[in-house]
Amino acid sequence: MAAIDRHAPVYVAGHRGLVGSSIVRLLQAEGFTNILTADRSVLDLRDQGEVSHWFTANRPRYVFLVAGTVGGILANSTRPAEFIYDNMMIHGTVVHSAYETGVDKLLYLGSSCIYPRHAAQPITEDELLAGPLEPTNEWYAIAKIAGIKLCQAYRRQYGCDFISAMPTNLYGPGDNFDLDSSHVIPALMRKFHDARSRDDNTVEVWGTGSAFREFLHVDDLASACLHLMENYSADEHINVGTGVDLSIRELAETIREVVNPTANIEWDTSKPDGTPRKLLDVSRLRDSGWEPRITLTDGLADTYQWFLEAHAEGVTLRGVDAL
Numbered sequence: 218m219a220a221i222d223r224h225a226p227v228y229v230a231g232h233r234g235l236v237g238s239s240i241v242r243l244l245q246a247e248g249f250t251n252i253l254t255a256d257r258s259v260l261d262l263r264d265q266g267e268v269s270h271w272f273t274a275n276r277p278r279y280v281f282l283v284a285g286t287v288g289g290i291l292a293n294s295t296r297p298a299e300f301i302y303d304n305m306m307i308h309g310t311v312v313h314s315a316y317e318t319g320v321d322k323l324l325y326l327g328s329s330c331i332y333p334r335h336a337a338q339p340i341t342e343d344e345l346l347a348g349p350l351e352p353t354n355e356w357y358a359i360a361k362i363a364g365i366k367l368c369q370a371y372r373r374q375y376g377c378d379f380i381s382a383m384p385t386n387l388y389g390p391g392d393n394f395d396l397d398s399s400h401v402i403p404a405l406m407r408k409f410h411d412a413r414s415r416d417d418n419t420v421e422v423w424g425t426g427s428a429f430r431e432f433l434h435v436d437d438l439a440s441a442c443l444h445l446m447e448n449y450s451a452d453e454h455i456n457v458g459t460g461v462d463l464s465i466r467e468l469a470e471t472i473r474e475v476v477n478p479t480a481n482i483e484w485d486t487s488k489p490d491g492t493p494r495k496l497l498d499v500s501r502l503r504d505s506g507w508e509p510r511i512t513l514t515d516g517l518a519d520t521y522q523w524f525l526e527a528h529a530e531g532v533t534l535r536g537v538d539a540l
């Protein structure tokens with residue numbers, strides 16, 4: 218496999234989201250000269266007619282399919298219809314148009330929630346469909362599993378070079394800080410930040426704190442996506458993570474240290490913990506020659522800095538959004 222021609226047209230589907238914006242930054246830094254994007258106002262990725270028209274007019278040769286409706290544990294459990302419909306439609310239309318217009322290679326992004334709730338840890342790729350899913354996100358997970366199978370089916374029947382990467386929980390600059398739909402890192406950053414101006418300086422953290430999560434900085438994910446686009450071509454999906462996790466209790470204490478060291482933490486055990494643990498086995502990715510570079514400590518500092526700047530400009534609330 219070879220490096221992608223830096224002048225080839227490369228489409229980033231979902232360029233306004235956490236992942237897509239990071240991939241665009243990376244491609245620009247790598248010297249790509251023909252990065253294609255399309256705003257929601259001009260292209261509804263759930264509409265096959267619009268997507269076919271756009272692909273025919275723009276003819277990308279490479280596609281990073283990182284668009285989707287995403288959110289944290291609360292949004293996943295309270296908005297199941299949006300999570301399953303939007304994601305199934307987006308994957309279906311983009312993969313099909315990529316096939317129809319002869320795209321050279323497509324990378325589809327899933328999520329570690331595709332694995333069974335009680336998967337053996339660390340989770341290897343072959344745990345897919347080995348048991349029941351975590352109920353708080355099964356709608357999203359089913360859509361993501363369908364996306365993996367879609368890429369495999371087009372590879373098998375039509376010989377398309379479509380691959381799938383499964384990232385662990387992500388965070389970083391550009392994340393969604395809306396408390397109803399965000400993931401845990403932006404939620405806790407915002408809560409600790411806001412508590413500083415309150416008399417009791419107390420932060421409510423959901424669940425018991427005993428769940429474990431693995432976190433990958435989005436710029437590391439973007440680097441892994443480009444690496445896989447250039448070095449991986451196989452039927453089977455591949456895990457992307459750090460291979461290290463920590464409890465939500467430890468995470469909350471770490472974020473407190475960064476944002477508001479004197480804050481008190483109160484656990485709201487009426488909220489779900491979700492999956493007890495979902496640590497990815499990343500041997501296959503490491504064997505392919507890629508390693509993460511950004512430590513959690515550095516990544517949290519960098520994300521909080523972004524939040525402070527964006528907050529000052531009033532742009533941190535996004536709601537459920539593209540990846």
Ligand code: GFB
Nearest residue numbers: 289290293330354399400401404422423424428489490491
């Ligand atoms: O990040 P999060 O929503 O994603 O929650 P999941 C992770 C853990 O943090 C859970 C706890 O145990 C939450 O209960 N937590 C504590 C909080 N306080 C908060 C808070 O204020 N906000 C949030 N959001 N969590 C999602 C899936 O699951 O992860 C998606 O629903 C997707 O499908 C995504 O896979 C990566 O890891 O639980």
